[in-house]
Amino acid sequence: MTASAAIAASTIQAASYVAVQSNPQSTWLTVVQVGAAALSPVIAVVGGWIAWQQVRINRNKLKLDRFDRRFEIYEAAMSFVASIVTHGSVREEWRGEFQLKSRGALFLVSKEIDQYVEELLKMSNRLVYLTIQLQTPLLTDAKREELGSELTNVHAWFHDQWKIIPEKFAPYLAVDDI
Template sequence: MQVGAAALSPIIAVVGGWIAWQQVRINRNKLKLDRFDKRYEVYEASMNFAASMIANGDLTIGPYDEFLVKSRGARFLLSKEIADYLDELGANAVKLRGALHASKAPSIKDEQWAKYEDRITEITKWFQQQLEVIPERFGPFLSVKDI
């Protein structure tokens, strides 16, 4: 009887340690999943924003606001390089909007209009290319192998 009671304490300690270790693993995996979800939101907002720039041909408030809100913490959540790239996405959207509005000015000359149209085409093509660039840039941060 005493031998059984003496053996029970180490068994309880081992089982308790195993349960604690499982809790650590579960919490670590939950953290990885939460981080993935937040990173994916930034990726999705970036893709939607680039697609809306191509589809609408102009900066629309809804997708731009969503993009700004979801990409705000990218420097901390992803990397400085991704944050700088997202800033470039936003800056090119503003440039496209400026070129569009300038090209519609009533007093614009034909040669100026042609320059604006070339700039609009150039930025629109850039946004089309970003639909392939965005997945490449976000790829290392959206790996599911470590989840």
């Protein structure tokens, strides 16, 4: 290869290098490639943040749903006791409604509340029993007085539940738990 041919070849290489560097399409292609490479991690971080927000929202929704269901049990207990205290007796439909609304207390609230619900039902049964027994015409005066005293105690027990129910449910209905 002659010297002039070598000079011509290097001139052609230099010219093609300058042509590539001055080509605006090539510059934009490089910018787009760099931008795409930089944008991928940003999109991944934003996607992760959105996913975390969805997790938080779903947890709060679960807490709110649990609160609503627990509050239904609380309201059922208060309504049941209010009906008994107001009327001085127990109707079967009140008891059935209370049992229906308070089912699941063991799973939704606690074992303690489930036992308390059972105690309310047991005491309501006792109230019905005492009321029926006092209507028996063949009772002695002593037995009638004994049953009447026990009936008064059961009425007082139900009246006391106005204060006890909120105390028992308070830890499970705290607003900071939501």
